[in-house]
Amino acid sequence: MRGTDEASGSLFSYVDLDERVPSGHPLRKIRQIVNDALASLDAEFDALYTDFGRPSIAPERLIRASLLQILFSIRSERQMMEQMDYNLLFRWFVGLGIDDPVWVPTVFSKNRDRLLTTEMSRKVMAAILAHPEVRPLLSNEHFSVDGTLIKAWASMKSFQPKESAPPDRDDDPGDPPPPPTNPHNS
Secondary structure, three states, X not given: OXXXXXXXXXXXXXXXXXXXXXXXXXXXXXXXXXXXXXXHOHHHHHHHOOOOOOOOOOHHHHHHHHHHHHHOOOOOHHHHHHHHHHOHHHHHHHOOOOOOOOOOHHHHHHHHHHHXXXXXXXXXXXXXXXXXXXXXXXXXXXXXXXXXXXXXXXXXXXXXXXXXXXXXXHHOOOOOOOOOOOHHHO
């Protein structure tokens, strides 16, 4: 029997975001480590904010959203907020409920920049790196870089090979070849 292609249009949602994320998903472990690190900084977060005024975006949510932006190479805050609007995994990781509104990108940027331009950004990274489950993953012997990002960030025009002298303008592969010369026109 063929199923119907009709939207249910239900008024209420009983989706538990935690049940939607697979138990073996890598973000589960990352979220646990980040939450442990952020919990250790709770008193320091309290000291950064006043007891009066309009409530800000929770610093824990700002940091988790920033980590998602880095982990998934999301280029802008606007794209990040778009993803958080419909991506249940992102909502779960950040700590937003399914019906919670997503922040305006400029508000997110201002709040995040205000938080991370303080000494707090170093403390957050230190707390994450000091986590007992992260420490075995760290090594002074090596590190690797994603070459695709480096390629995208560096244009071929600005790249100069070390072995050879800088090419002449005529040898530059990015420029069109010079027009042919006619020896009879001289």
